Amino acid sequence: MTLLRVEHLNKEFGGVHAVSDLAFTINPGTIHSIIGPNGAGKTTLFNLITGVYTPSSGSILFNDVPTAGKAPYQLAEDGMSRTFQNLQIFFNMPAIENVMVGRHLHLDRRFLPSLLRLPGIAKGDAQAREKSTELMRFVGLEAYLKADADAMPYGALKRLEIARALAAEPKLLLLDEPAAGLNATESREIDEVIVKVAKSGVTVVLVEHDMKMVMGISDHILVLDYGKKLAEGTPDQVRNNPDVIKAYLGGGAA
Amino acid sequence: MSGLSRWAGLGALAIFLAALPQALPNNYYVDVAVLACFNAIICVGLNLLIGYAGQISLGHAGFFGLGAYASAVLVNSYGWPPLLALLAGAAIVGLMAFAIARPVLKLKGHYLAMATLGIGIIISIVINTEAGITGGPDGIAAGPFSIGSFKLAGERDWYWLMAGLLLATVWLATNLVDSPVGRALRALHGSEVGAEVVGVDTARYKVMVFVVSAVIASVAGSLFAHYTPQLTPTKADFFKSIELVTMVVFGGMASTFGAIVGAAFLTMLPQVLTVFEDYEPVILGGIMMGTMIFMPKGLVPTIAALFNRRRP
Amino acid sequence: MLSAFLQFLISGVTVGAIYALCGLGFSIIYNASHVINFAQGEFIMIGAMTAVSLVEAGVPMPLAILLAILVTMAVGVLLEKLAVEPARKASVTTLIIITIGASIFLRGLAQEVWDKNFHKMDPFSGDTPINLFGAVLMPQTLWVLGTALLVILLLAWFFNRTLEGKAMLATSFNPLAAQLMGINTKRVLMLSFGLSAALGAVGGIVITPITFTAYDNGIMLGLKGFSAAVLGGLGNGFGAVAGGLIVGIAEAMAAGYLSSAYKDAVAFVIILLVLVFLPNGLFGRKGTERV
Ligand SMILES: Nc1ncnc2c1ncn2[C@@H]1O[C@H](COP(=O)(O)OP(=O)(O)OP(=O)(O)O)[C@@H](O)[C@H]1O
Ligand SMILES: [Mg+2]
Numbered sequence: 014m015t016l017l018r019v020e021h022l023n024k025e026f027g028g029v030h031a032v033s034d035l036a037f038t039i040n041p042g043t044i045h046s047i048i049g050p051n052g053a054g055k056t057t058l059f060n061l062i063t064g065v066y067t068p069s070s071g072s073i074l075f076n077d078v079p080t081a082g083k084a085p086y087q088l089a090e091d092g093m094s095r096t097f098q099n100l101q102i103f104f105n106m107p108a109i110e111n112v113m114v115g116r117h118l119h120l121d122r123r124f125l126p127s128l129l130r131l132p133g134i135a136k137g138d139a140q141a142r143e144k145s146t147e148l149m150r151f152v153g154l155e156a157y158l159k160a161d162a163d164a165m166p167y168g169a170l171k172r173l174e175i176a177r178a179l180a181a182e183p184k185l186l187l188l189d190e191p192a193a194g195l196n197a198t199e200s201r202e203i204d205e206v207i208v209k210v211a212k213s214g215v216t217v218v219l220v221e222h223d224m225k226m227v228m229g230i231s232d233h234i235l236v237l238d239y240g241k242k243l244a245e246g247t248p249d250q251v252r253n254n255p256d257v258i259k260a261y262l263g264g265g266a267a
Numbered sequence: 268m269s270g271l272s273r274w275a276g277l278g279a280l281a282i283f284l285a286a287l288p289q290a291l292p293n294n295y296y297v298d299v300a301v302l303a304c305f306n307a308i309i310c311v312g313l314n315l316l317i318g319y320a321g322q323i324s325l326g327h328a329g330f331f332g333l334g335a336y337a338s339a340v341l342v343n344s345y346g347w348p349p350l351l352a353l354l355a356g357a358a359i360v361g362l363m364a365f366a367i368a369r370p371v372l373k374l375k376g377h378y379l380a381m382a383t384l385g386i387g388i389i390i391s392i393v394i395n396t397e398a399g400i401t402g403g404p405d406g407i408a409a410g411p412f413s414i415g416s417f418k419l420a421g422e423r424d425w426y427w428l429m430a431g432l433l434l435a436t437v438w439l440a441t442n443l444v445d446s447p448v449g450r451a452l453r454a455l456h457g458s459e460v461g462a463e464v465v466g467v468d469t470a471r472y473k474v475m476v477f478v479v480s481a482v483i484a485s486v487a488g489s490l491f492a493h494y495t496p497q498l499t500p501t502k503a504d505f506f507k508s509i510e511l512v513t514m515v516v517f518g519g520m521a522s523t524f525g526a527i528v529g530a531a532f533l534t535m536l537p538q539v540l541t542v543f544e545d546y547e548p549v550i551l552g553g554i555m556m557g558t559m560i561f562m563p564k565g566l567v568p569t570i571a572a573l574f575n576r577r578r579p
Numbered sequence: 580m581l582s583a584f585l586q587f588l589i590s591g592v593t594v595g596a597i598y599a600l601c602g603l604g605f606s607i608i609y610n611a612s613h614v615i616n617f618a619q620g621e622f623i624m625i626g627a628m629t630a631v632s633l634v635e636a637g638v639p640m641p642l643a644i645l646l647a648i649l650v651t652m653a654v655g656v657l658l659e660k661l662a663v664e665p666a667r668k669a670s671v672t673t674l675i676i677i678t679i680g681a682s683i684f685l686r687g688l689a690q691e692v693w694d695k696n697f698h699k700m701d702p703f704s705g706d707t708p709i710n711l712f713g714a715v716l717m718p719q720t721l722w723v724l725g726t727a728l729l730v731i732l733l734l735a736w737f738f739n740r741t742l743e744g745k746a747m748l749a750t751s752f753n754p755l756a757a758q759l760m761g762i763n764t765k766r767v768l769m770l771s772f773g774l775s776a777a778l779g780a781v782g783g784i785v786i787t788p789i790t791f792t793a794y795d796n797g798i799m800l801g802l803k804g805f806s807a808a809v810l811g812g813l814g815n816g817f818g819a820v821a822g823g824l825i826v827g828i829a830e831a832m833a834a835g836y837l838s839s840a841y842k843d844a845v846a847f848v849i850i851l852l853v854l855v856f857l858p859n860g861l862f863g864r865k866g867t868e869r870v
Contacts, residue, residue: 026867056870063464065870089466097870101464103457105321105521106450114454118466120447124475127446128439134446141447162457174461181465323672370855376671377615381809382854384802385847396840460870505802509679516676545691552684556662559677563669 015077016041016185016216017062022071024057024240031057033240035071039218039233041184044211046219046227049237050260055220056098058237059187062218063095064088075185090118092184096174096191098220104163108154111162111173112145113138115180148176151209153202168195175206179215186210187218192226200226228252273441276524280437284430288423297422299538301494304429305487306530308436310514311523312483317512318520319444320476321456322372323380326387327484327511332394332503333360334485335492336401339409342493344400349412353489357482364481368474384505391504406499409492425494432490433527436483440523443479452476453521517558519565528567582713587835588828589711593720593789595827596727597623600782601804602811602819603734604775610751610814611764611771614663614674618682619779620801621689626651626780627792628689631698640703648780654685655776659769682801689794702788719788726785730778731820738816747771751814803846810850812863821861825849 017039024032031054039045047055060066062073064085073080075091083091094115103111120137121127127134149158152172157165162173171191178186188207192200204226211217211230221227227234227248234251236243244254251257291297309331316322337356341347347355371382394401401407412419419425443449454462455469462469492498501507510533518529536554540547562569601619608616629650633643662681666674702719709716738744750757750767758764783792783800807826811818826846833845859865 060870065460065464066867084468085460085463086466086468089464093464095464097461099870101458101461101870103454103461105457106453110450110453114450114462114467115465117447117451122447122451124448127448128443130442130446138446177461177465317672323675325675371851374854374858377609377813378809378854378858378860380615380671380675381805382851385806385851388802389844389847389851392841392844396838505798512672513676513679516672520670520672546687548683548687549691550687552680552682552687555680556677556684559669559673559680560662560666563666563673 014041015039016075017218018074018077019062020072020074022058022061022073023069024054024061024066025069031240032061032068035237035240035242037235037242037245039185039216041216042211042214043232044207044217044219044230046221046231046234047237048221048224048227048234049243052239053237054240055237056189057240059095059189059218059220063093063187089181089183093187094178094181094183094185095187096171096178096189098189098193100167100170100174102162102170102173106162108157108160108162108165108173109142109145109149112148112176112180113141115148115177116141116144118181145176145180148179149173151179152176152206168199171195172203172206175203179210183215185216185218187220189220190222191219192221192223204230273445277434277438277441280524280527281434284434287430288426294422297426299535301422301425301429303531303534304426304433305491305494306511306514306534307527308429308433308487309484309511310518310526310530311433311436311440312480313511314515314520314523314526315440315443315452316476316480317515318522318526319449319456320452320473322473322477323376323383323512324477324480324508325380325384325505325512326390326508327383327480328503328505328507329387329390330360330364330481330484331488331491331507331511332390332500333363334488335409335498335502336394336407336488337485338489338492339407339498340400342409343407348414349409349489349493350414353486356489357485360485361478361482364478365474368477369470372470372473372477384508387503387508388505391500394503395500401500404500406497408497412490412493419493429490437523437527444523448472448475456521513555516565517555519567519569522565522567522571525565525567529565532566583835585712585714587831589714589716589720591828591831592824593723593827594786594831595824596723597782597786597800597823598803598807598827599820599823600727600730600778601800602807602823603731603816604778605805605808606811606814606816606819607747607771607775607778609808611747611768612663612667615671615678615805615813616658616663616772616775617675617678617801617805618658618685618797619775619804620797620799621682621685622651622655622776622779622797623783623800624689624792624794624797625654625685625783626776627700627783627787627796628693628698628794629780630784631700631787631792632693634700635698640701644784647784648777651776651780652773655772655779656769658776659772663772664765664768682797686795686797693794695794697791697793698787699791700784700787703785717789719785723785723789726781730781734816743770799843806846806850810853810860812860814864815860815862818860818862 015038020036022032022035049055061068064080064083080088120141121133146158152175154169154172157169175191191203200223207217208230231248234248235245236251236257238260243260244251244257287300291300313327316324334356337359338352341352341355342349374382395404451467451472454467455472459469514529514533515526517533519525540550543550601623604619608614626647630643630647633646634640658681662677666677703722704718738748746762747767750762750764754764803826807822808819810825811822829849830842830846834842
């Protein structure tokens with residue numbers, strides 16, 4: 014059984030072939046990393062999977078259902094959630110409410126009950142706040158429970174996005190460089206969070222340049238180069254693949 | 268805003284509105300207060316769109332005008348009861364806003380500003396031109412507002428109606444802002460794609476808030492048609508739209524009480540400025556520039572920030 | 580039949596040329612700062628009113644025109660220095676309010692400096708009409724078209740051939756990189772306001788013998804210029820010119836064949852339709868927004 018199947022996927026921007034005839038599958042319950050040099054097309058691939066971009070051609074199946082034509086929010090309803098390499102934080106809101114937005118799909122969001130603030134809405138909000146507090150603690154943001162998002166440092170915002178994505182209770186969680194800009198200790202903490210998330214049954218797709226992290230926690234690695242699949246397999250297989258060493262690791266980097 | 272401070276704010280507003288008439292020496296001042304209530308109601312609605320959802324509208328007076336003229340024409344020319352005309356106006360404006368919202372709100376930034384400005388101007392040109400229906404530049408009178416045999420008469424009656432409506436609008440608006448719907452609106456202001464990937468149908472919410480703010484403006488317009496002795500197209504034109512946006516921005520975007528303060532201040536300002544006669548536009552323009560340069564976040568948020576800084 | 584059409588076309592192209600200049604003004608400032616300057620229309624009014632009153636005071640026309648352009652440029656630069664630069668970091672909506680405030684301010688000032696009356700100026704070279712396939716062509720129309728064309732060519736030369744112009748273009752593409760390359764972006768901003776003011780003034784002056792001018796003339800012209808810039812795609816010079824001509828011609832045709840009351844509405848209907856299908860205007864930057 015596969016959770017995500019990508020077939021003959023292509024994406025062009027003007028003349029740039031950002032993703033080129035790509036095919037791979039992701040099995041549920043695994044940590045699946047995607048690596049590759051800058052500009053390899055990793056973020057573009059995430060944007061295609063989550064419906065932010067439309068493919069030039071090819072198909073993506075989530076739970077064996079084609080995702081073509083679905084908007085990102087519909088894919089979120091189907092069980093996808095993600096973080097961004099370039100932060101997409103709601104800077105106009107307090108940190109905790111950023112996470113509460115992640116509860117959107119699990120709350121009563123009908124117009125009239127909201128307008129009249131019927132008891133159900135108030136109760137749902139209280140629960141969402143509780144759950145979001147829990148998630149902020151889980152990703153190590155207990156210090157920011159009362160903070161405004163625009164007053165938080167970069168590393169904390171990266172985690173805030175993870176908490177927000179988790180709040181949606183996704184089946185598939187896509188993380189785009191969650192450790193970028195973090196120091197070694199912070200990286201290790203994120204590392205632990207990801208492993209814990211995966212243990213809880215969420216399938217994780219990870220784009221990351223931190224090789225130590227990738228090699229340490231991945232079940233499966235896909236290597237991209239110029240939008241094409243260069244190699245894939247277990248960390249050991251990838252580490253020893255001569256193409257990968259040549260094109261990406263450049264000898265001895267891992 | 269937490270539950271407690273919401274009730275505190277609403278309570279303070281209720282007390283203020285209840286006490287205000289005692290402080291007003293004569294009907295001239297009551298009239299200004301009623302006009303301020305009209306503007307405040309529209310601005311609370313417009314603030315949902317501009318301040319919270321981050322979508323600009325430079326044509327909102329068009330919806331105000333449509334509601335007003337729907338009432339005036341249906342009551343004056345077709346003999347409808349005012350309340351029914353008000354509801355009909357709201358329905359027409361709601362449907363119209365719904366129809367145009369989806370394509371228009373796909374636009375961003377200045378393109379959205381252009382489109383809403385265009386819509387407002389088109390509405391105001393139609394009102395000006397179709398003199399057979401609307402009375403053209405001379406305007407039209409809708410007569411007093413009555414329900415059955417009860418007739419609203421005099422500034423003070425109007426004051427209580429409008430103050431009550433303002434309070435109700437504020438209550439509904441703050442409810443909405445604090446609900447999952449309101450969080451979705453604020454979220455799409457912060458980052459549309461960030462909101463989408465956790466399941467917020469951003470297009471739908473933008474349409475929703477556009478329609479809500481348009482309907483609020485329309486209802487206010489319908490009532491205004493009965494309040495004013497003669498309804499003229501200037502109430503639906505570009506300058507009225509700009510005035511409304513200025514009120515929202517001046518008071519403070521994404522602050523419901525800011526919208527009220529902005530509306531009250533800018534309703535009173537021209538009354539004060541009449542003593543300067545011809546210099547009125549110079550002073551008004553100067554105040555618009557000055558406050559926005561020195562308080563880009565608006566009056567209420569700026570003061571709130573000062574207050575919070577002093578109180579550690 | 581044909582002559583009527585030609586007549587409408589002539590008046591459309593004439594007013595369209597002014598919209599184009601005004602639209603270019605919007606685009607130049609937008610490129611330099613991402614600010615939409617709603618006071619652009621006031622530049623048209625100030626240029627025209629200054630020229631008119633100088634001529635009335637006995638200043639020879641060429642000198643009056645030159646002085647009027649300089650005065651308007653000074654107003655533009657002052658506006659930038661005093662109102663826009665201090666608020667560069669503010670939100671789009673706040674900046675819109677600031678420039679609209681400036682527009683109201685300038686209009687109020689004009690009402691004080693001059694008056695509320697209409698003013699006219701003599702055509703530059705007489706008013707003997709030229710017959711063109713049954714349509715009437717006033718010599719001033721040729722002045723308008725010729726001036727607009729000259730100005731557009733000069734601008735093209737400025738942006739593509741001179742260092743200053745290239746610096747302005749570079750700033751519009753990437754302000755940070757431009758700054759790192761040693762371009763003085765503040766100076767670029769100031770220059771853009773001066774240039775836009777000059778464009779407005781020139782447009783206002785050449786059209787005045789045809790349309791008259793008054794203190795409140797700037798608003799509608801400004802909004803039409805904004806329409807032109809948006810229609811063509813904000814920041815795109817060619818687009819602003821095309822947009823101006825389209826708006827002008829559509830308006831003249833609407834006034835001629837439909838009703839003059841709805842001529843202003845027609846322009847906005849066209850823009851709405853275009854934006855629905857091309858959210859970045861006719862020639863605006865397309866492509867996928869980067870996430
Ligand atoms: N919206 C876009 N418009 C045009 N080109 C784009 C867009 N998004 C990505 N590209 C191009 O596609 C290619 C792949 O970019 P992408 O961001 O997917 O790389 P990446 O693997 O995520 O790189 P990095 O490790 O630096 O994040 C690059 O050449 C990039 O310039
Ligand atoms: Mg990337």
